[in-house]
Amino acid sequence: MAKPITVNDGDFATSVLGADAPVIVDFWAPWCGPCRAIAPMVDDLATEYDGRVTFAKLNADDNPRTMSSYGVMGIPTLIAFKGGKEVARLVGLRPKPALKQMVEGTLVG
DSSP states (O other): OOOOEEOOTTTHIIIIITOSSOEEEEEEOTTOHHHHHHHHHHHHHHHHTTTTOEEEEEETTTOHHHHHHTTOOSSSEEEEEETTEEEEEEESOOOHHHHHHHHHHHHHO
8 A cells, every 4th residue: 555755845856856757745734634634535546546646745844945935825735746847736625536636637737
C-alpha cells in the first residue's frame, strides 16, 4: 500500500519539481480539521495511483518558504505538479471524486 511521501522546504525542488512522474502535494497542518478529513482520501488515491502519480504532504506550519512561493493562503490545498510546473490546484475540503478528477486530469494533461 503506497503512502504519501513527506516533503519540506529543503527537498521540495528535488522531490516534487524534479520528479519524473506527476506529483500531487497536500499542503496541510496537524491542527486543521478539514486537512485531517481529506487525509484518508489522499492515502486511498496514493494507493490507487501507485506507480503513476506520487502523492506528497507538506506541513504548512513548518515550511513557510514553499507556502509563500506557491501563494498558498488556505489549507488544505492540493497542487498538482507535472514536469516541474503547477498544472492544477484545489483549495479546501473536497469530495473524493473531485480529487480523483484532478489526478486524472494531471495524467492526461
